[in-house]
Amino acid sequence: MAPKRGAGSSQGPKAKVARKEVVVDPLDQAVGEVLSAIKRCEAPEEQEKLLLETCPIALRTLAEGRNPFAAQVFVWVQQLLTEYGSAVAAKEAKAKSVVAAVDDRRAEAAKVKEAAHAIVGDCETKLSTAQGARQLAQDELKRKTAELKATLKDRSDAAATEAKIQGTIVEIESVRALVMSSDHETAGFKKIVSRIVSQLKASGGEEGLV
Incomplete structure (x- = not known):
């Protein structure tokens, strides 16, 4: 007689457990992004601490329901993020300007280098020409010297x-x-x-x- 299977045993493959999707509240996500932005602004420590503590409450409160302090916190956050954005944009513009200046200097340096190579080539050509002319002049001087010596000898012989x-x-x-x-x-x-x-x-x- 075959043994009985336990009541809890299963003959088929184990069923996959469905992963429960985590629903993120859009408001919580927005608040989290604002808090991350505040941390990136590198504000003074006391100001950053105050905004991180009070900002979530101010952001979750509708404009018409905010008390004066929450409204002021909201203004501070807007001002901080605006200034940070302007500073980032200014740094980016400055960085682009620096890169453009570096590119201009590189282009200018390349032109100077090219001109220097041309000058060196011209100098080498002139030097070669001058050396050839110098050799010709030396040969001519030797020939004239020999002629002069011969002439002087002839004159000496003629005088004698x-x-x-x-x-x-x-x-x-x-x-x-x-x-x-x-x-x-x-x-x-x-x-x-x-x-x-x-x-x-x-x-x-x-x-x-x-």
């Missing part, structure tokens, strides 16, 4: 040759004078011949005497 020629002319004139004043049989004629031989040797003509 001219001096030698002048000496020869003087010597020849002297010999000519002796020849004109002497006969062939005198000692003067021998002296003349000796001078002619010396002159020929000095001028490289001694080979013709052999």
Whole structure:
């Protein structure tokens, strides 16, 4: 005989327990949002404490049923939130202005950097050109120096040759004078011949005497 099942046993799957929905009172939600906003306003500690304690009562009371103090609390809350909103808007505007200024400076810095790169490139080009011109000038200076040295040497050689020629002319004139004043049989004629031989040797003509 099969055992009997207990009375509390169930053959099918366990039924899911329906989650009970929590109904939030819109007024409570609105009051909570206002209280959170008051905390974010960073008001002085005493003012914040007063508003957090009195605001829920003032907000839950209709305008026509509020006592003067509750009405004043409501005004304080409005004023605090308005000032905080204005301050937040001002900070946001200032932040946007700062960001715009930073962007402008970045754009200006980029332009300056680009101009600097262009200047550097231009300077490098000019430097390269100047170096090339300097090399050409140095080469030209070397060439002119060599030409000048050659010219000076030629002038020196020419001056020496001219001096030698002048000496020869003087010597020849002297010999000519002796020849004109002497006969062939005198000692003067021998002296003349000796001078002619010396002159020929000095001028490289001694080979013709052999």
